Amino acid sequence: MDKVYSKKVIEEFSNPGNVGIIEDADGVGEVGSTVDGDIINISIKVKDDTINDIKFKTFGCVVAISTSSMVTRMAKGKKIDEALDLTDEDVINSLDGLPEGKDNCSGFALEALKLAIADYMKKQK
Amino acid sequence: MDKVYSKKVIEEFSNPGNVGIIEDADGVGEVGSTVDGDIINISIKVKDDTINDIKFKTFGCVVAISTSSMVTRMAKGKKIDEALDLTDEDVINSLDGLPEGKDNCSGFALEALKLAIADYMKKQK
Amino acid sequence: MDHSATTPVDPLVVGAMLPYFSDMFGNSSSLHSFGREAGEALVKARKEVADGIGAMPEEIIFTSGGTESDNLAILGSMPQNTDKKHVITSVIEHPAVLNTCKFLQSQGHEVTYISVDPGGVVDLEKIESSIQDNTMLITVMHANNEVGTIQPIMDIAQIAKENDILLHTDAVQTIGKLPVNVDTLGVDMLSLSSHKIHGPKGVGALYVRKGTNIHPTVFGGNHEGGLRSGTENIPGIVGLGKAMALAGERLDKDSKHMQHMRDSLIDKVLGSMDGVRLNGHATQRLPNNVNLSFKNVEGESMLMLLDMEEIAVSTGSACSSGSQNVSTVLKALNLEDEYIHGSLRISLGRENTIEEIDSLFNILRSTVERLRSISPLEGR
Amino acid sequence: MDHSATTPVDPLVVGAMLPYFSDMFGNSSSLHSFGREAGEALVKARKEVADGIGAMPEEIIFTSGGTESDNLAILGSMPQNTDKKHVITSVIEHPAVLNTCKFLQSQGHEVTYISVDPGGVVDLEKIESSIQDNTMLITVMHANNEVGTIQPIMDIAQIAKENDILLHTDAVQTIGKLPVNVDTLGVDMLSLSSHKIHGPKGVGALYVRKGTNIHPTVFGGNHEGGLRSGTENIPGIVGLGKAMALAGERLDKDSKHMQHMRDSLIDKVLGSMDGVRLNGHATQRLPNNVNLSFKNVEGESMLMLLDMEEIAVSTGSACSSGSQNVSTVLKALNLEDEYIHGSLRISLGRENTIEEIDSLFNILRSTVERLRSISPLEGR
Numbered sequence A, B: 001m002d003k004v005y006s007k008k009v010i011e012e013f014s015n016p017g018n019v020g021i022i023e024d025a026d027g028v029g030e031v032g033s034t035v036d037g038d039i040i041n042i043s044i045k046v047k048d049d050t051i052n053d054i055k056f057k058t059f060g061c062v063v064a065i066s067t068s069s070m071v072t073r074m075a076k077g078k079k080i081d082e083a084l085d086l087t088d089e090d091v092i093n094s095l096d097g098l099p100e101g102k103d104n105c106s107g108f109a110l111e112a113l114k115l116a117i118a119d120y121m122k123k124q125k
Numbered sequence C, D: 001m002d003h004s005a006t007t008p009v010d011p012l013v014v015g016a017m018l019p020y021f022s023d024m025f026g027n028s029s030s031l032h033s034f035g036r037e038a039g040e041a042l043v044k045a046r047k048e049v050a051d052g053i054g055a056m057p058e059e060i061i062f063t064s065g066g067t068e069s070d071n072l073a074i075l076g077s078m079p080q081n082t083d084k085k086h087v088i089t090s091v092i093e094h095p096a097v098l099n100t101c102k103f104l105q106s107q108g109h110e111v112t113y114i115s116v117d118p119g120g121v122v123d124l125e126k127i128e129s130s131i132q133d134n135t136m137l138i139t140v141m142h143a144n145n146e147v148g149t150i151q152p153i154m155d156i157a158q159i160a161k162e163n164d165i166l167l168h169t170d171a172v173q174t175i176g177k178l179p180v181n182v183d184t185l186g187v188d189m190l191s192l193s194s195h196k197i198h199g200p201k202g203v204g205a206l207y208v209r210k211g212t213n214i215h216p217t218v219f220g221g222n223h224e225g226g227l228r229s230g231t232e233n234i235p236g237i238v239g240l241g242k243a244m245a246l247a248g249e250r251l252d253k254d255s256k257h258m259q260h261m262r263d264s265l266i267d268k269v270l271g272s273m274d275g276v277r278l279n280g281h282a283t284q285r286l287p288n289n290v291n292l293s294f295k296n297v298e299g300e301s302m303l304m305l306l307d308m309e310e311i312a313v314s315t316g317s318a319c320s321s322g323s324q325n326v327s328t329v330l331k332a333l334n335l336e337d338e339y340i341h342g343s344l345r346i347s348l349g350r351e352n353t354i355e356e357i358d359s360l361f362n363i364l365r366s367t368v369e370r371l372r373s374i375s376p377l378e379g380r
């Protein structure tokens, strides 16, 4: 059945990694609004061009939460450049796919990450 | 269920009385045609104004056969006048009723009887 | 022996359905686990039905039965808000098709009813010649439910294709009796019904070839891809899937067995009784259909006497409201008057035996004799 | 605890159905004995359904479910071949009604959608003021499936009567939970569905008051007095009849039991949790419906966590295609943004226990806490 989530999605959803907000973050990104019903906040700590800490807080559906968790796991330890290269497909593949009709909201978490990186880079200048 | 025949109808149908054709009949009546799909032939023997023998042959449905049989039973032994007084309702009642939609074809057998009586009366003149 | 009317549900089918009444009763569109089990069952059944007719799962729409499938195919493929479209069908279709076509006519559409030859085969030339610029759809049944005649659907598909017209076929009577493959037949839509193939009543399916544009006729929660709303009848659909799978596995064996019984009965009757003829086609015939007409006896009376012997058959001439209503199909075959009221359809099932056929033959013969003995027509 | 979506079939109902799959599998319109048994079963079930709503057997039309009943009531009561007739309905109807009304609009008919107050009750004055010369039908549900609000059908009936307009109500959610009597309610048509009252899926009924003129929407062998063709789903109909009979017998006890559980759950949640509100009406409410909105948590995520604890509930905000689709009903209630995405419907069934309610409450509380702990909105 199309609507069934992969094991991986359920795992990320029920045991999300990197939950929280980094108080002294180097960059913060947030997407969504209460009206939309999805808000993803990602904060990062960067050292030597490398994301060495990352946390998220998410208000949203199963996909919003599981992609947030997955994105933080994937970004952690990556160079800024590598992190910017991450694509929607990378995220979806790491989750062993998403049910049809749900693959659209997978992009939000990645968007939040990239906003956080942009925020960090802006602060660098 | 409306469509179910009474016990009485089934009885008359499966064990019809007075089947046959009286060879030297005093009167014969026949209604219907192959096109209609119902043909009822009734022949009578009359003595002292009384129907003392009566037989039928019928090509037709369950109602055609059972009313034919019932009409011959009811007419047998009756005075001509009494026989002419028989009504559709009398026949239907003796059969404990007919299913809705089937009560129309009940009249054919009585018609055949009355034609037979008419035939007899004509011959008397 | 009235399997064209309906069939008993196979115990394996009932067994497949039972868990979905209680343990796995969920709603297939729910997110939660009960619903997921129901949803998975739906996926499996859809594949079973698709596999049974050489289609893809997404080309199957579950409905409440053959009647609704026919309605959806015909009404759903008529363009909305456009009057005066043209449909071609045959005079011997099931009422589910004929009455839907009549409804279309009442809505301003045009319908041509193609006649059949004495064997019940539609006239291909007439189909071809009645095609108009605005012809949307040809709907001709795969095989007839009364006289069992198999129609030349592949030839009709050729005509439809050449003229870019949709083709629907009602295959309610052929599944499990003939090989049915939507590509071989060349149809765009195909109706089937569960209770004719040892599945439960109240469920059926419409095959709609990918790319064929149809619109719904029932509106609601957008089940079945929006084409047929209404909470899915999960146990029923599971039953249909199982029945299709079984029908596929058993097709070869069952159809040979039925055909053997059919031919034995026909040979016996035609070989040893007078005043009888076989209605329908000699060879292009459903393997389970025997349709006979007996001279000078009437159908309902035969039915009743056979019923008393626990033999279920049907007739094309039911007496109602005092006049014999002869079925449209028998009328279309142009039977003689003396034969038309004495028709009997014996439709065999896989569970019938050749011994039952022998016994049926004997009872049938005495039934006809008995009724002839009280018929004023005999000897005239 | 998602009984408004669907219910498990009562074992007594399954038991009543089983013989009709095999031993008594006949076609109810056949003459022969198999068919007669089926026909008698149909008569009995029709009476059971009629008795359950204070109607006469001949006023009951069996359908394939609540969706089809709604469609038949609405489409069937529109005069054919006449465009631009007017229908009044409410904004919180089930999709089976709403989407049928939208279809009517696409066909040139006019539809007025009446708004509701924050408790979900339709505005009677607006109904009255939107009546036009060509208003054919008012269709308002007896009680809402999402938020449980019971509508003032008797008052609407008064308005309909005074203005000589047909009144249909969708009572799919109220049978077995409230007393439902067509005369007390004053309706001309009433829809019901079997699978919501522990009967099988794929079967329902439409009550049509004697003298009310409706036309069929499915065409075929003229079953159900010509109003709904298709071989009758005998086991399904038998199941519906049995389910109606049981629902009637148990109404008093069941509704008290459900109401007790409902009130206990509502009291617990509202009394001990923050950022939560009850959707729907405080008192005019289905005895089995609890609809809550939790601030700063999202519906599908709650659903999933509860599902992992084997608790089935539903939400009015399902995430699809990346944007939250909030249900029409919740939107109509004008919830605040922070609440609208966190709705949860708990619909109780007669087999639930007060112990289950206690356990549900604990799990629910920790679910909400857990999601709030990862929500960026908490503490803002």
Ligand SMILES: Cc1ncc(COP(=O)(O)O)c(C=O)c1O
Pocket (backbone or CB within 6 Å): C004, C064, C065, C066, C067, C068, C070, C094, C096, C141, C143, C144, C145, C170, C172, C173, C193, C194, C195, C202, C203, C204, D229, D230, D231
């Ligand atoms: C050829 C044909 N088409 C359609 C139907 C209708 O199917 P259902 O009984 O499932 O409504 C039947 C049987 O009644 C049939 O024999």
Ligand SMILES: Cc1ncc(COP(=O)(O)O)c(C=O)c1O
Pocket (backbone or CB within 6 Å): C229, C230, C231, D004, D064, D065, D066, D067, D068, D070, D094, D096, D141, D143, D144, D145, D170, D172, D173, D193, D194, D195, D202, D203, D204
């Ligand atoms: C109020 C209401 N009306 C109609 C329906 C549709 O009924 P069914 O599921 O039998 O098609 C439902 C349930 O889905 C409902 O809750």
